[in-house]
Amino acid sequence: MELSPTGHVILGLLSLGPKSGYEIKAFVDRTVRFFWAASYGQIYPELRRLADAGLIEGEARPAGGRRRTVYELTAEGRRRLREWLAVDPAVFEMRDEGLLKLFFADSTGGASAIETLAAKRRHHLEIVEVLRAIEPLAASKAERFPLVVCRFGIECNQWMADWCQRMADELSASEKAEPRRRTA
Amino acid sequence: MELSPTGHVILGLLSLGPKSGYEIKAFVDRTVRFFWAASYGQIYPELRRLADAGLIEGEARPAGGRRRTVYELTAEGRRRLREWLAVDPAVFEMRDEGLLKLFFADSTGGASAIETLAAKRRHHLEIVEVLRAIEPLAASKAERFPLVVCRFGIECNQWMADWCQRMADELSASEKAEPRRRTA
DNA sequence: ATTCTCATGTAATTGGTTACATGATTGC
DNA sequence: GCAATCATGTAACCAATTACATGAGAAT
Numbered sequence: 001m002e003l004s005p006t007g008h009v010i011l012g013l014l015s016l017g018p019k020s021g022y023e024i025k026a027f028v029d030r031t032v033r034f035f036w037a038a039s040y041g042q043i044y045p046e047l048r049r050l051a052d053a054g055l056i057e058g059e060a061r062p063a064g065g066r067r068r069t070v071y072e073l074t075a076e077g078r079r080r081l082r083e084w085l086a087v088d089p090a091v092f093e094m095r096d097e098g099l100l101k102l103f104f105a106d107s108t109g110g111a112s113a114i115e116t117l118a119a120k121r122r123h124h125l126e127i128v129e130v131l132r133a134i135e136p137l138a139a140s141k142a143e144r145f146p147l148v149v150c151r152f153g154i155e156c157n158q159w160m161a162d163w164c165q166r167m168a169d170e171l172s173a174s175e176k177a178e179p180r181r182r183t184a
Numbered sequence: 185m186e187l188s189p190t191g192h193v194i195l196g197l198l199s200l201g202p203k204s205g206y207e208i209k210a211f212v213d214r215t216v217r218f219f220w221a222a223s224y225g226q227i228y229p230e231l232r233r234l235a236d237a238g239l240i241e242g243e244a245r246p247a248g249g250r251r252r253t254v255y256e257l258t259a260e261g262r263r264r265l266r267e268w269l270a271v272d273p274a275v276f277e278m279r280d281e282g283l284l285k286l287f288f289a290d291s292t293g294g295a296s297a298i299e300t301l302a303a304k305r306r307h308h309l310e311i312v313e314v315l316r317a318i319e320p321l322a323a324s325k326a327e328r329f330p331l332v333v334c335r336f337g338i339e340c341n342q343w344m345a346d347w348c349q350r351m352a353d354e355l356s357a358s359e360k361a362e363p364r365r366r367t368a
Numbered sequence: 369a370t371t372c373t374c375a376t377g378t379a380a381t382t383g384g385t386t387a388c389a390t391g392a393t394t395g396c
Numbered sequence: 397g398c399a400a401t402c403a404t405g406t407a408a409c410c411a412a413t414t415a416c417a418t419g420a421g422a423a424t
Contacts, residue, residue, distance in 0.1 A: 012288035088303035089282035096219040098273035104196035106327040119272035143290040
């Protein structure tokens with residue numbers, strides 16, 4: 001059976017320890033959501049599929065009266081995870097509305113660009129904040145790579161924020177040097 | 185009528201001059217596809233919707249016998265484009281399978297990380313190549329912002345490629361210093 | 369009492385890709 | 397004659413989000 005990337009994410013998360021669907025969602029939101037988000041609408045059906053395929057195993061473990069199913073990897077699931085990790089990554093997609101608006105900013109004579117850059121900058125700085133907050137947590141774990149990836153997120157978003165600043169500066173500088181001629 | 189981001193992309197592209205659906209697709213593939221892709225399956229139906237909404241106007245302009253419809257912005261379409269450009273960008277999404285695999289690399293004892301980083305690096309360098317090739321074209325145009333965005337793409341992907349290199353170096357250095365103890 | 373968090377799940381919808389179908393024109 | 401390119405479009409499918417439904421226990 002072919003597995004979706006989100007299926008692999010679940011296998012990966014379960015390799016860090018057994019979890020319920022709810023915990024998987026919470027974990028994703030705290031960690032990989034910046035480069036791979038997942039919603040309940042994906043997670044629960046996917047857990048069912050993975051269990052049917054024998055890659056994970058669910059066990060009823062009610063926490064104080066609340067019904068609750070905790071899943072963990074089977075040997076086959078662990079094998080499939082490693083198999084996936086050994087293959088070169090293929091998917092790399094970005095959807096950045098800010099760059100899009102910047103691309104078309106000539107149709108406002110450049111007037112919209114300053115605010116677009118400022119908004120994009122704020123957005124990246126917000127992400128930096130969030131990642132900085134979870135960095136110590138990642139650093140405290142036995143696993144080393146979550147921390148590596150967390151730091152990538154911090155540095156990369158900081159770089160993008162700085163680029164926005166730089167561009168905004170250059171723009172207002174050239175604006176002063178040669179005031180806008182056309183508004184077309 | 186609410187417009188999808190892809191609808192706005194089409195308005196934006198038409199602000200740079202009248203185009204057929206086919207030309208729009210080709211243009212997207214040469215320019216914005218790295219942060220906002222679009223396929224025929226979206227473009228043609230969207231052209232229909234935009235025309236129905238009075239934001240663009242199609243004119244039959246067969247090129248040497250081939251049937252062909254060229255669209256251009258209406259005044260209302262131009263207004264809607266500017267309206268959209270004035271709003272802060274909201275969408276910023278990444279789906280990066282490489283980071284995902286890196287995140288889970290502890291389950292191969294780190295062994296998979298080197299190759300994942302190398303593959304990710306190659307991918308970013310490929311994008312840099314493509315963008316460098318179209319940079320002179322962007323520079324030759326009257327519009328300034330497509331060039332700005334093109335350079336963002338070059339610098340950003342170069343940064344990511346360099347990060348991959350840096351990480352791979354650090355990894356093999358620490359590997360030599362203290363050879364891997366666990367393979368869990 | 370009420371709200372918050374834990375917990376599981378489904379249905380409807382969105383946004384998008386891929387593959388296919390069709391056909392004319394151009395260049396080799 | 398054949399392949400490549402120009403050109404338009406649809407149908408099937410996929411991944412994923414949002415909103416909704418349900419309900420229990422914990423905290424205030």
